[in-house]
Amino acid sequence: MLVLVDVLLRVPPLFIMDELLRIGIGLPQGDSNRYNSSSEIHDVDASITEEEVIPTISVFSDSEVQHHAQFYKVVVVTVLKYILSYLGIITALCVFLLWTKHLVIVYLYLISVGIVFVSYWTNVSTMKTVITAITVNDTASGVGTEAYTSILEDLLSLNLGRLLDPSGYGFIVIQNYALQCLLAFIFNYVHLGPRYPLVQKLLPVSFMAPSILAILPFPTSILHHAPVFAALLPLALVKFVLWCSALTMVQTVSGGYQHARNLLRNFGLSTLVETEWMRLNVPTVLRTFWLLRVMEHVASLLSNQQTHLNLLAFTTMLSIVKSVLVHGCETLTAVLGMTSIVSYICHYIGCFFQWILLTEDYDDKSIGTVSAILFYILALQTGLTGLDPEKRFVRLCRNFCLLFTALLHFVHNIVNPLLMSLSASHNPSLHRHVRALAVCSFLILFPMSLLVYLWSHHATSTWLLAVSAFSIEVIVKVVVSLMIYSLFLVDAYRSSFWEKLDDYVYYIRAFGNTVEFCFGIFLFFNGAWILIFESGGTIRAIMMCVHAYFNIWCEARAGWSVFMKRRTAVNKINSLPEASAEQLHRLDDVCAICYQEMKNAKITRCNHFFHGVCLRKWLYVQDRCPLCHDILYKVETGATKDSSSSDDATDSTMADFCHMVIWYDIDYETYLSGGQSI
Template identity: 30%
Template sequence: METLENGRRQIMLSPAAKVLVSFVQRAFETALRLPGLILLELWWRARMQGDDVLGVEWTKELMKNEQVSSFLEVSRILEFVHTRNFDESAAHILSYSVLFLSALFLLLPVLRLVSVYMHALSFALFGFAHYMSIRYVQLEQESGGEIVLDDFVKLERHGFHFLAQVMIGLTISCLLRIQSDLARASLAIFCAPIVARMCGFPVDRLMVAHNFATSGIMLAICFYLLNTGPALLLWIRRAYKQLRATLVVRGVAGGSMAIWRRLRIPSLLASAWVTLWCLRVYVEVSKRQKVIEPLEYPLIVLAAIAESTATPLSLFGLAVTVSYAAKFILQGARLGLIGATEGPQTHDAAAVVMQGGYTEGLTLVLLCAQTGVLGMKLAPRAFLLGLVLFIVMSALMQSLFELLEPHLLSLGASHHASRLRHVRALILATILFAGPFGMAYAIARFLPLDLWCVIIVSNCLLTSLQTLSTVIVYTLFLIETRAAEPWERLDDLIFYCKAGTRALEFLLALVVIIYGLYASFFGQWSYASAFVLLIHCYFNVWRRLQSGWRAFQLRRKAAENIQVLARASQEQLRKLRDVCAICFMDMVEEARVTPCSHFFHGACLRKWLFVKQSCPLCHADLSLGAKRRRPTSAADRDDDSEEGYSSEWESESEHHSSETEYTMASSDEGEAF
């Protein structure tokens, strides 16, 4: 669909097409700016090493492969560049010129950056034309003799090289948008040796024509740079003024964030790190002569990760990559659970997806900064990075569980959810149950056992245990949903299931403490391990024990309160013919009567009393009536006695409001357990 606006043709795209176009634009801009960040990373590595200003050793190791080194004779080019006798000042100039090039790649607008790439490609084509000219001269010197162009076959080599030089000149003319006819003709100056040879120029003098063409093209490049250089300097000055104005108007923080978003720094960091990691994997695989065993692949991947993470810049790149991967996994899990069009997501799911990725990336950066990964050698760095990545994967598993739990429980209580949604949720539950066991096996298989490994394994087993508990509660909800009457024992079963889960979690925490104490007394003791044990004891042992005991006390008190409430008789239920105000289902067989003469299902009222010790309708205090009454049958009492008790109960409730508030607060805390 096309429209005309202000004399310009605009194409109206669909939302999906707009998203695709935006993605392609972002990917294209990221690819254009990527060399700048890679140059900055290599420069930073060279500065950390103290020598090797241009990253000689790294590039030489990369080019050890025969296929790569043979292409354009890269090893000879590197040898020419890195064996010059530069003095110290020239080396510093060359080093900081890398920073200048990196800044150009990162800060130039896209159109200017495309122009830079066009010029770079043109210079590369000039080099290729120079190579073709030398090759032609060498072939002619090897053939020797006089040239006789009396046959089409004899014109083949000359015609091919002539056509190649013309096409190279035409391509450069299109890339640089040269308008002058004389300048266009000068681009094919490397045709001079070919024309001279076809005109009978001696073979031993043919190199003179080639040298003439090379000198001419160098002069042309020099004049071109002198003409375009001032414009580039003016643009740099203008860009500096715009950058300073942005920082002044928006402030340092706001201006930095605007530049951060405009340059898409996170995408650049992730792309640069992935590129370096892929190159390292290629080098590690290509230098191995024997067939790689399946168990060696994780070691190769881990070694490549450690080698690619050597500076703070690459560490942030790894963190952003992990953050993107975690967010992608959480988004995929959300789409798998809820679907794109099957309804709105819950608040918990939205919060998990919104915060997804940031927790994992921040955890990785903090752990690496705390352990000093960047200052270590390759072997210990690989070990610690593997440990940190396992911690991040454990956190990701926990985020997936937080996404799954409310959705699975809502499916268990839903009457209209499709079977496909149940199947997808159960598949994710199976992955979360079996995946942590695989992580625990990998930790025990590839990493030496220490306190950190035990903590990670306990977290993995904790995720599996919580997933199993959630599936059991989901099954109980399914059974209760399909029952004709509310299941009075459902809440007790759910409590027993969760209490058993908390007890096993408590035992896992105790195992970690016991191992930590053993390692501290008989192994290597450190302040970091002692601090971790102290935090673990407080949050995972003492707080859990405290909350569990409080929840048990509140539940026992609520059970006592519900037991003293009278049961409604069948005659009362038939006369009432009402629904429960909590679940809105008919009260046919069983109900409880509160002192304020309100009727509820016993199971529904029990659940309510676990949260609040008050009537759901009139909010009258029910805890005092439970203390002063004894179990009686509703069929044996008359209406007058009910009214007398109700008035007595209401008068007493006014004197104990403070106790009610304390009970309600305690119930709210116990519900968290």
């Protein structure tokens, strides 16, 4: 319940920010803006310089001067609205970030202020009704404006028919009396002012005074001013609390800033964001805000009689869903709420595939977070909030399509380690293999069906090319995983060591990485075309730079590094002598790396035998023998070293020197000049 209350208390600030963003942050929009940029340029000559302003004004007619004055007035009002709207957004954001105890204090204060104004306006409305009824009654009886039959007389005479008549002012006064009693009780309980006994006793009297005066036969002038005097005491308490809390508010904001600064300095930005994210329960707050927003919109749609009658029609339901989706992403805060819903759905999609695969990996549960980030970036990149409703719906559907293809990649990231684990560990559980292969079949068949549908129903566009690239890429990745899975299964049922297995796996993975790299380049040029010729924007340009760095440059550098390591290892292994059949027969041992029988082997300089493939994998890590830690291959050392000697030879020479200096205290120059013969 406390968590629910905390969530509900943080929703109203989001509605305030959403409303300010929906009205354009106070700026005039549409046809209501009589003084748009074109009319301004037309009405005011931009060529008038500062020196010509005063002489020019003197020749303006009165209508032109009035028109310019009205124009500057509109500009000033627009700027003030803009400033006040931004201040409102900042204030609402600060309220949203408050600790729960401070948030409760804010709401108690706002409730007390609201009670004062509700009490005042209901008293004013009641007094107007009573004064109007008295005046009409006295005018009709010809008595005058001061003599009349009061409600007190009706009470004393027990004239219940007149008192309980809903159209009579007696019933309105009694109703207002009951309402003021309730408001006085609530205000007495929630107000934050000083709770002196005298003040607590005077507050109910202050609230109910106009209703009491309306019962008694007082002049209408007193009844007219009664609501103002009745609101003085509670309003004074409210203002007193506001002035006394000014220093506390400054201290609260300053304390929050210091807390965030210390957390940022000691633990970093990620820890600060994660801590505040958990404290504020942001995903749940955003989901609640978006659902309430959508429910309000659906209620307004259902209030239409025609929509209510055709509620069961499919087209009506479809139009309601379309309207909800369009209305649910018209502002940045609404997009954030929809992002939270998308994250929630994607999280359970990931849990569903984990349930199918019988796997439980904490890292895979980040699929909801990654999907939320991707969806929000797509919304910002495509300018979703600034589009017309029809274009916004089309763009939203396209973003969902891109998001779903990205989900297929996430699912592949879940199933790929499982496939490798099942094949490499010789897992005999058949149903786990079947589940993994079923998910792989889905990851192949569904993108193919999606591509057939999209290419048959949509014209060629940059969006369609992007979806196609993502879909083909996931198909290639799944095929690569299945091929490696098959190779590992074949190797599991072989009785002898398969020396070429590592080469086959490397070639298959190199093919998949090359295809992925080519698609990355293609998507970069596709995005560049969109940026230049279709829809530019800062967000899209930034995302293209991020894509170019991480998906192109970093991938190319990593691939080239692996290729160079492999080539260097192959060259090093080729420099080692091959063991003969007689030597292997005389050794009659297994490889110390893989513990498999050796039908062929390489001999290191320290006279140890290993499989060539195993030794090559070992060289990816270090250049020393797994058994004696000696250098695996020959290096050239001496006083005059050849300029073409490798860095590895220098490192090995230095390593040997370090070993020598520990035992014999030999300096480096003596070592290079022949001291290693010791």
